[in-house]
Amino acid sequence: MVRFIDPPVLPRGFQAAGRHIGLKEGENDLALFHSRRPCEAAGLLTRNHFPGAPIILARERLVEGRLQSVVVNAKVSNVATGEAGLEDARTMARWAGGEGGVDPGLVLVASTGVIGRRLPMELIQGGLKGMGDELDVDPWAAARGIMTTDTHPKVLTVQVGDARITAVGKGAGMVAPNMATMLVFIFTDAELPAEALDRALRRACRDSFQLLSIDTDTSTSDMVVIMANGEAGPVDGDRFQEGLDSLCMRMAELVARDGEGATKLLRVAVEGALDRPEARRVARSVVESPLVKTMAYGADPNVGRILMAVGKCVDCRIVPEAVDAWIQGQKVIEGGVRADFQEEEVRSLLSGDPVEMRISLGTGPGRATALGCDLTEGYIEENAAYASS
């Protein structure tokens, strides 16, 4: 049983600060996370072919598997800015390192916001100045500092033996506007080497962030990074994994639920697929389908759309007669055809949050659960009705 701590706190030896430095109007837009000693570290970075300068820098840093600080700004993503942008990211790492007395090579930089614009370096230099003195065990100011259009800051903590694991994340947000960009920083005082962290993180992400889709658009700035400062000593590996799995899953749900314009979380569980990769493909196809998403939004019992979204996975093994599906436990598809159900009942089940769909393909042992959200006018408004400035 994984124990979540409420309210969440930073693990021993970690501190954070958040500030409003004028990148965004009236909201925190800069965050600094700091460990009093160097950490073992690992991370998963976006696979987009146009990685931002912070991603390129992060790749270098993670080769060594050591980090001590993280500095994050909102509003400008420092993507598609070439060599000059990479130099800006390095400079930002140097300034942030200066605030905590940290080797710049141990500072991770993360930026989200508009693509193709240089960072306003003067603002950042001035904004960082003195931030080291504000470092505190309270994670909330920093959690607010990494937000874009998130409607609330996102921090979660699990207890694993004597150690804690805390995740600070931000999700589907826009600044000016921009793409749905996900950042998650995970801090722990457990003692683990970088390779073990890397393995544990990949496994925890596989069923959480790697199966989370707000709008199918993969950002150029996504990163999930874990840092372990060892202050709580060694922990049981299985229990650490279990805690990290739960932490990532719950953070992924928070991010999905707070997707742009979303009113509810969608969870699509597929079982009986040929194998796990096919289960993942089908689950993503359903959770990403605009017609399934609008069905969930409108609470309209148009359950044939589930079949459509399963069936459009043309390269997967689907035996129509073997397919069953449920919405919130109510069977809606049986043997590939509409089950006998009351439309009013399904309408009322679809009005809930989260909406849980279960799909059994009946062809093998593969299973996977994908996370997403409904599609609403709010998504359109946030992404079209803006003027970039």
Place this chain on the structure above:
Amino acid sequence: MVRFIDPPVLPRGFQAAGRHIGLKEGENDLALFHSRRPCEAAGLLTRNHFPGAPIILARERLVEGRLQSVVVNAKVSNVATGEAGLEDARTMARWAGGEGGVDPGLVLVASTGVIGRRLPMELIQGGLKGMGDELDVDPWAAARGIMTTDTHPKVLTVQVGDARITAVGKGAGMVAPNMATMLVFIFTDAELPAEALDRALRRACRDSFQLLSIDTDTSTSDMVVIMANGEAGPVDGDRFQEGLDSLCMRMAELVARDGEGATKLLRVAVEGALDRPEARRVARSVVESPLVKTMAYGADPNVGRILMAVGKCVDCRIVPEAVDAWIQGQKVIEGGVRADFQEEEVRSLLSGDPVEMRISLGTGPGRATALGCDLTEGYIEENAAYASS
């Protein structure tokens, strides 16, 4: 030079009729197309794993490569209805054949609408009665009869030598509501055997309907079928192909432009890809990206989203420094970074219709152009705010 005929007409020997029989409120909902002699025929059918009964029947019919009539109803798609649904489709073919004195084995049936409901067979039987007497050379009543939420009927004719090719299509529509379902019936009086029609149709679809995406959801009822009655005698094969290519391309544009909620057509041309399959993948990624679609809708010069959508094709060969992009001829990306342009100018270019994006990847000879539309509140309204009934 391909010659379109305006207004479009049916080729020699073809007739059509359309009726309102009470499936939809106050609009034509049944269509019959008829050739006075049997036609050579070919078709492309949806690859969705849950094909409707009409698709299953069409597969049988197209093995022989001969058709003489097409009967189409709106509102109920006869999908996921099992053996009974297939029997309904056969019965409908028999009734429709009776109206034109046509062998039921030469009647193609097409249905779109809600999934998982049986056809109202009594309505259809009564509705078809006497329709044979209304058959006429005017295609419009029938073109209206196949519409769902299309805002206008879609008919196009090209002249090829002495022959004509006429396409009647319907696009991204909803009934109760349902998925974006595309039907296109193509009639010609040119004389061509079924195998030649099949080859020509596949080639014409490759760069038109096969690169058209309204919302990424592949319907269970899609079909494009061509019928040739030979009344105009043989035609030059190259000119026929050229005419059919143009016809399919323009019909695909009509369908895209009339996508659910759409205010404009998007055309994304990719060149310099490693090969054609990669060009198609990148073009579809851009035209399907919700963030590119909302950018086009809001006329917001957030051109970094183009890079994002190119870059998320993680399995394609993308060399960031080699990527250039243009919007309506204005360069917006140069060597993988934002080009020097006036935001106001690009905003005004994005306000046009169609919006043309050109992307040069600089890595090979592959090229492809994908068609789509913008994403607006209208799409959400049509797909969520309905009550199914």
